[in-house]
Amino acid sequence: MTWVSEARSRAYAAGFSFSCSEGTADLLGNLVRTLSGDVRAGEVGSGYGVGTAAIAAALPVGGTLVSVELDAERAQQTRELFADDARVQVVTGNEQALLDFGPFDFVFLDGGPKPTPEGVLRLLRVGGVAVIDDFTPSENPEYPQFEDRPDWVRLAYRDSPSLGYAEYPVSDHEVAVVLTRRH
Numbered sequence: 001m002t003w004v005s006e007a008r009s010r011a012y013a014a015g016f017s018f019s020c021s022e023g024t025a026d027l028l029g030n031l032v033r034t035l036s037g038d039v040r041a042g043e044v045g046s047g048y049g050v051g052t053a054a055i056a057a058a059l060p061v062g063g064t065l066v067s068v069e070l071d072a073e074r075a076q077q078t079r080e081l082f083a084d085d086a087r088v089q090v091v092t093g094n095e096q097a098l099l100d101f102g103p104f105d106f107v108f109l110d111g112g113p114k115p116t117p118e119g120v121l122r123l124l125r126v127g128g129v130a131v132i133d134d135f136t137p138s139e140n141p142e143y144p145q146f147e148d149r150p151d152w153v154r155l156a157y158r159d160s161p162s163l164g165y166a167e168y169p170v171s172d173h174e175v176a177v178v179l180t181r182r183h
Contacts, residue, residue, distance in 0.1 A: 003053030003081060010077050011048035019047050020110055023170025024133045025054035028108055031129060031178070032058035035105060039063035042104040042123060044095045045070075045111015049078035055108060056088050066101040068093045070111065095119065104128055114153045117160040124181040132157075135175040141167050 004025055011019045020028070032041065032055050039060055046052050046069035056065050068091045069075035075092040082088035091097050095115065098107075103125040109115060109132045115123075120130050135154060138144040144151040144158075144167075157179055158165040164180035 007049035019050040029058040043067035
């Protein structure tokens, strides 16, 4: 069984329905596989480790991953999943705890409220990439909307002069936003 499968099984057994989608897990793995060397990856919101597993499985030799999870039980479950992999560290905490380990080349922001552009910038090195999932597809990606109103979160990311912005549909019902730190 792969890490992703094991993490999904643990989440299902716990009745946890907030793991990242298969499409998001695929996107994470594909993006991380483009990196090389001593990559520093981070994650906010481990849950039961589905996103963690997708990132860890794609890390290059020399890469490391720090994942933070607010819920102590979920953090422990994810920690156990990666007990034999020294590249992966799971910390009980929030985005603030992750800052102590940065800056990062790659970050998956999957837990809690969506960070501001400034919050994303604090986590990334110049050239670093952040993925934020769970956005609703919009008919017009140039002017994203949520529930027939402007999606101010996506517009703030898109309009930030310090962030490159792209949306990737990961299912019929979900879009992931990929941000790149410009400077």
